[in-house]
Amino acid sequence: QAGATGNGESGEKDTVSFALQVGTGPNWILPISSPDKMATHNSAIKATMWPRLFEYNGVDGEMGWDKKASAAKSYEFSEDRKTITITLNDLDWSDGTPVTSRDVEFWYNLVRFNGEKTGGYSAGLMPDNIVEFTTIDDKTFSLTMDKVYNEEFLLGNQLSLMYPMPQHVWDKTSADGEIGDLDRDADGAAKVLDYLFSEAEDMKTYASNDLWKTVAGPYTVKSWSDSGLVELTANKKYTGDDKPNIDNVKFLPFTSADAEMNVVRSGDVDYGYVTSSQLTNEKQFTDLGYTIEPWAGWSITYMPYNFANPEKGSFYKQLYVRQALQHAIDQETISEVVWHGAATPDYGPIPQTADSNGLSDVQKNNPYPFDLKKAEKLFTDNGWVKGSDGTLECAEAGSGAGQCGEGIAAGAKAEIVVTTQNGSQETDNMMAEIQSSLAKVGVKMTIDSKPLDTVLTQAQECKTGSACTWELVFFGTAGSWYFPPYATGERVFAKDTKWNAGQYDNPQAEELVQAMAFSTDTEIAKKYSEFLATDLPVMWMPNPVYQVSVVRDGLDIAHQDPGASFLPQRWSWTK
């Protein structure tokens, strides 16, 4: 019923249906998000209507600037590399007004005066790091930054957050309010954003509200239901180069992966997904007229060690312990068997799923290959012996050579607890496998599985000052961390950042992390990659694909963006 109605035998195919992942029903339209509306599909859908200033993606197979889909046409750095001058493409809003520098300034003002309210805001970075916004003309403006930034970082991770927004329609504080330059002072900007937020709270009106009809991208909303069924239709007034091939795009929400698969099997979805266990029998789907295409993510997957755990922290602080544990993870086999090939081994902080010049050889070649003997030896060389139950016990307490290390008492047992997200068979199986390997080494692992949100909350416990009892957490069933185009670690591995949940603290690493953003050294990423791959701030784990897509034969979807975005305007029917 809800499938691709346009796919019948009859004539032109002008519709495509796309299955949304479970629980990702789109629920936000405004390019500026509120913090709780950060679902990935929201931004992908928004970007088809309000193109980003700099669209970075990997639809060409490599993470890079996608000029066609961006609002910016070109950029130029000043001598001191602090100022960047940007020229806009010849885009028009759907009401005929051209997209201008003022529209970019409008975004800048709203976010600059409302940082706390907006999702993805992080103090000190965008837009706090812009010291001056200078409008040169309608299509040109320049930004002066507070520091010199790494160019890739600035464009890919910072300026890509900006959207030109239709100031001439949105700069008001009520439905029938005057349009003015309200955004230019803090008070006005707050009111304007509040108004826009309140309109965006009402999903039922997304298709009818005039605000959202002013778009500059290839698509516009046709319908948007409460349950998250969204239909886009081509923006007839689109003036850019990224014209859509298929007029109507339907995003179908699902209640469970089982339900989605049943629908796929009934042939009612053009572009869906299946669980990776289906890869054991691909033929099932090729017979039904689908092609299976795993969608790799620009992500890494890992389990933070809780160095701050009052009891176990000192255990994890021992590098030999982390090395031994890492040696016990058979990433290749787990990826191949448990994930049925829908995961790739991941040995360090730079995603290994797409080519990138940041990947060091050390990380690529796995400094700690699967070797249970070596793992056990690392323990026994450091003062551990196997107890009667087969679990290692610290026999030689102390911090000297051949001793267990500082803070580990004699008689302490090698026991670890992994708090893991539930609901995924692959994750469960992976944990069972790791548990089994560790048991062979002599490490007793307990698995505690919880819903993802609970896991995330628990991971923050130490930071919020409540009990800090977790030891390792896993929240990577669909990848632990998705990077912006430039895979920096300042939000994961920097000393004081929020998602350094285990409070990893190594001055050398800290220096490298900071350099990623500010150094102009093109080799900096490789150094960073090499150091973190060997120092093991976290346990590196196989990185699962974003999803295992099934695509109807005849639908060309180009390359699937590792950044988990999609550009439906590039999809086309070939037969």
Added chain:
Amino acid sequence: MSTTTIVMRTLTPRQRGMRRFLQNKLAVFGIVTIALFLLFCFLGPLIHPTDQVHTDLRSTMLPPGSPGHPLGTDDVGYDVLGRLMVGGQISILIGLAAGILATVIGTLWGAIAGYVGGVVDTVMMRVVDAGIAIPATFLLLILSAILRPSVPLMICVIGLVSWLVPARLVRAESISLKSREYVLALRAMGGSHSRAVLKHIVPNTVGTIVVNATFQVADAILLVAYISFLGMGLQKPATDWGAMLTSGITYTYAGAWWLIFPAGFCIVLTVCAFNSIGDGLRDFFDVKGRAA
């Protein structure tokens, strides 16, 4: 006495009930099935020893009949037949323990509420109503977000969501029993309330209790399966039939029937068997409605 001779010749209600129980073919089937399952689960591992602790990623998803794996292996390389045995141990154990826990709590709660009556009864029964008004699956889902699933925990959780029905049943009986003349006689001779409840009321609801307990066990085994389905199952290497079924279902379209049907079959059969026993016990304890 004239009637004595007749009485002497006839069977006691117990024997009579036994005979009636044995006449109930389904009940006999239930007993036999449970006995066979107990043998299979608890003695089976001696005959067919398998490693149910360590995974073996080199021999996953082997079809039935593979050497050493009469029922094949699952997606991390556990032998399915051996796993059915250990899973069965846990399913049956949780089922029995949770059923008994629920019955004990429910019986005491219901007996006291019914016996004491008045405001106490009202309050106690409102608590039961409140418990009934919250779907058990809902409670389980919330609890799953909080607690680490383990066998004792599952027993407690299932016990705690299933004592409500026995409480209602026992209360109803308790109300009628407390006005029985032997209870009145006890109170008239100065007997304590606790003696009335424990010595007279509870033992006389034994029929209801036992019949209900078997149904509780059956329901508990099903609930264990639902819990796994809802994502609160036991962590490997521990398992139960529900967890096996749930994980097997993922491979439905991969043609791995041996991961689905044996576990499904075991659940259906044991639950059926416990229900049949309950049905037979109903006849055993209850003479009502035998005529016509």
Added chain:
Amino acid sequence: MSVVDAAQSAQKKERAGGPRFWWYLLRRVGQGGIVILIVTLIVFALLHLAMPQGPAAGILGMQASQEQIDAFNKENGFDLPLWQQYIHFLGQLVQGDLGDSFKLNRPVADAIGQRLPKTLILALISMLFALIIAIPMGIFQAVRRGKAADYALTTWNFIIYSTPSFFLGLILVIVFAQWLRLVPAQAPQGESVGEVLANPAGLVLPVLTAALGIIATFSRYMRSATIDNLSEDYVRTARAKGTSVAVVITRHVVRNSLTPVIAMLGYYLPVMFGGMIVVESLFNYPGMGLLFWTSAQTSDYPVLIGCILVIAIATVVGSLLADIIQALLDPRTREELS
């Protein structure tokens, strides 16, 4: 006339509809209120004991800053002592305000208001369908007690009852949607009840999955109620009048046997809703059950509490209705009503 008669004639003056009935109704509603209060206590305690640090980190996700989390906690009152939160929550509840969902970008009442009708319609159809089958089946079994047909149906019912519904649903999908391709594998996708009803083929499998279990349960109830009634004295009286067995059953027994079955219906509601989680997730039918499921996964407390409350209220109202229907069917309980 004896004392008994005098007492009875006094009661006769006040039958259903009299002031006593209203008093009874009032008392029952009051009791229902207490039940709901206890429900809120249980749920509230459970949620907050479960996650003392609140749901913020989970809700706001990995990208949120600590300041945003603090602001979120302040806005939602998670920084207050527990009892104050509870009082506040009750205060809002009394005003009919269920609060706003953390995740869904809408008020809880709205979210439930949209999902509830869908679940209700599915539940109602399943229930009706199930009862239409279960009641005659139970009667048939009672009449044929101990015969082969009774055994066969009992066995069938046991098997259905013993099959976890997710397994049953899967088998139905494989057989009817994928092998035979008779009906679609997913439920109707419309937003409104009308749209759902417009696609009866899509309803077949979800209804069947939900109903088979109900049939198994209620045909057992009906069977034993009928057996009980068949041994009542009034059946003998009716037969002594020369009424044939078939007429005795249809005219006398059925009605009296329905009473206990209807009493069960009220209490079956929560079970029914619980079962809907499975049906909804299996057939891609976003109703209340699923709303609850996703909310439990995402710690969306207001929605969780809202759902449980709605169901608790439905159950309280349901059992009250069941009692009233029971009274309509059985004049004896009218006595109890007064």
Added chain:
Amino acid sequence: MSDALLSISDLKVTFRTEDGAVDAVKGIDLEVRSGEVLALVGESGSGKSVTAMAILKLLPRTATVTGSIRLSGRELLPLAESDMNAVRGSEISMVFQEPMTALNPSMRIGDQITEAILNHRKVSKAEAWERAVDMLRRVGIPDPERRAKSYPHELSGGQRQRVVIAIALSCEPQLIIADEPTTALDVTVQAEILDLIRRLAAESGTAFLLVTHNMGVVADIADRVAVMFRGTMVEVGDTRTVLTAPREDYTKKLLSAVPSLPDVASVVEREPESDAPAAVLAFDAASVTYRRGGRPFLALDGVSLRIAPGEIVGLVGESGSGKSTLGRAALGLLPLSGGTMTLFGEKVGRGGVRGRRERELRGRVGAIFQDPGSSLDPRMTVGEAIAEPLLVQRRRFPTSAAQRRARVAELLDAVELPSNYASRYPHELSGGQRQRIGLARAIALEPELIIADEPTSALDVSVQAAVLQVLRELQEKMHFACLFISHDLAVVHEISDRVAVMLKGEIVETGSADDVLLAPQHPYSRRLLASVPVPDPDKQALRREARAAALAAAP
């Protein structure tokens, strides 16, 4: 024999049961003639009901019936079910014992009568309804038009029994089989129903086969009597002959066990009640209130009563008058809502002694209840049941297990049961034996007062006689006082020293047993007394007239 309406010959009924075959009826012959009332008597389990049900072929499928049952010469046994349905209700109807359950609770009584009519007469619904209303009028239901629309629970027991009779009459059958139609009713109501039957038999010439175990009823109404004993027919004959000059031993035994009131003596001058100061139990203006559906109901209304040591006080009154309530209050099972109660000279209840002291006093009171089935816990052995008071009061009378065992044996001996019965369960005993166990339990602590609530009303007359005998002997030995509650005036007369009559929660008359039962003062006492049928046809005829006169005299 040609005038026989119904003739049964060599009727045998065998039940298949789990314990093997049960021969319930072992080849009996019986005849019912047109227009006569034939009473079928015998003790419980003798096969009366089975015979009655066999005639209508309403026995369960487990029964095998052989012999011959002919109605006006037509053999009934081989008839098919549908042909039998034409007979049931139309030619033979049946009235059952329990008026409370014999009617469909969820059907208007008018409809239940109409159903019988529509089953056999080709009339319209409206006509049938009219006829049903007419039937109700005939059986003496006031305001039949309105009553026809009532449900059974809205009627009193007596009225319900009338409705059942109306159903039986509705198609003017030749024979009505009534199985204990009055056993569940009060004597006064029973008298009304018997009057009704007699009138109908006379008016419409319908024959009645009346199953009963009450010889008074037989004397009152029957033309002929058939006596059954364990499935056989012992004696059949004219009522007067059988009751006054029985031939068979069994009949004689049966009749001798029936207690009866002596003839009404001339009104004696009464001595004023002397206030014995040392009453073991005294009620003073005591009231008890029940809450029914949230409303108070005054079940005892300012009752004053005292029982002297060693005295047996009988308490009579019709159903619902508050006899049991009084007994329970005396046992401390119910709180008084007004007035006072004194036990052994000490005030108990509100404002009186409490706690352990009160429990001690209670320990000096024993209790016996009506139903031998439910007064013993089915899951306790006889020994445990008798020892329970010793166990409960072991603080006052410390006993060892061995002592208790010895005492149980002693007590069993006292109630004339072998001591090995201690290990039996109640279901392994007969009703009379069970009641003796109740007695043994009541006297275990050598009480000074026993409250006995209808201790024999569930027993057969012969068994009742034996139990009463034991009770009397024990009382002579132990000299306990006793409150003896019963609705059987003859039994009360036989055993009590003094008698109190209750009506609607009040005691309307007290005095010595002879005074109250032979020369009642209060009109209600008189009516009650006149309603009791005596098992002597001639005396009963006189009493009937006296009762009619009393009723006519009453406003």
